[in-house]
Amino acid sequence: MSEPSAVFGGETPSRPRGSLRTAVVWEVLKDALDHRAKAAGTEVLDVLDTGGGTGNFAVPVARLGHRVTVVDPSPNALFALERRAAEAGVAERVRGVQGDIHGLFDVVGRGGFDAVLCHGVLEYVDDPADGIRNAVAALRSAGTLSLLAAGLGGAVLARALAGHFNEARQALTDPAGRWGAADPVPRRFTAEQLTELVGGAGLAVGAVHGVRVFADLVPGGLVDTQPGALDALLKLEAAAAELPAFQSVAGQLHVLGEKRA
Template identity: 70%
Template sequence: MVWEVVRTALERRVAELDQPVLDVLDTGGGTGNFAVPVAKLGHRVTVVDPSPDALFALERRAAEAGVTELVRAVQGDTQTLPELITPDSVDAVLCHGVLEVVDDPAESLGHLAATLRKGGLVSLLAANRNGAVLARALAGHFEEARTVLGAPDGRWGAGDPMPRRFTTEELHGLARAAGLRVESVHGVRVFADLVPGVLVDTEPGAMEALLKLEEAAAAEPAFHAVATQLHLLAALD
């Protein structure tokens, strides 16, 4: 679902600018799960990631896909972004699974927005606090569910592997503070993390049916609260 939203948004931006090649920044893009498919569409992609191992894997994947000339790997993070990327030089930014782990989400998103040209796009994917409440409760961890509900960082305790989670309202607020206008919100993994894996693995056609259900529910606001992740598409005014 996230890929379809990103692909469609890039196609729209190409049409708006009347240019076939966009400059895309993928922060925390790691091994290129999104960067390489974006490059295969013909766009130039710069991946900024703190892990040299991930960047090495990215370069290998780009070579295998035949898009080496379109993918640039840069070691760094959102804090060093102003030193790495020229302001007003990017048409789209991918920020997936980054705001959860940075020291200052507002500052990081501000640095990302500063790289955008006017009208540039941001694809923002982040962990959903309310989805974690439901998941912990269904697992029988009721105290942890209540902790997530009230904790400022959306964590259920010291053993929680996720450094931070967000509500839809919090992500909207961060986007506005960075000068971004939210165009759409989708829930990601609304049902997938709640359905028993054995059911999906053993029932004929269950996986395909689950994917279709996820696609149908993703854009429905009523289901955003229970999704594992939230995906926002925003633009720089």
């Protein structure tokens, strides 16, 4: 994986900490799309972003020259996506449709995409395995799945460091990884659970990365006020992302899968 910078998809984020939460995933995704394009012998891929919302990934992917379809249940998010794509000059390459991953084929066709992004979706669906199967069914032969989901270990560590020890223990032992009734995230995963889901859907499991290993724990003042701190923290995140020991305490987990030809 190439070393991330503070620039995301050719744009400098308005908030430095935003780049900390996306840089590792973006670098992995960009490399995967480049690899897929070369293998397919094309410069333009068809990319599906399930739950893509306002286009945090869709718009930068479109700026690479690819066609992106965003499926999201929120009409407000899709309106913001349309405006964002227009402001970025990629409106003709971004299409938003209302729907969700369980009803995916009510709004898009099967087997029509070179890559599918499933970021921040599995935490909120009733049946994660069914959601993954739909994402895989949307892929063309040898297509790429980019899966990003909340990590169990990161939540346990965060609650413990905040002094909420009972909640940390609850998250550690709860089948869904929830720390209590007020927990806004319905489900969290370990790296093993995500790779089992990907493999169980018939994909070859590729790279696994821990995301937001340190970004959510480091005080914002340190990053915002110390010269060079943002770049140094970005490099630290990148260095730790591929190490299983740090994946186990990451706030999010990213898994790449490839559909067998």
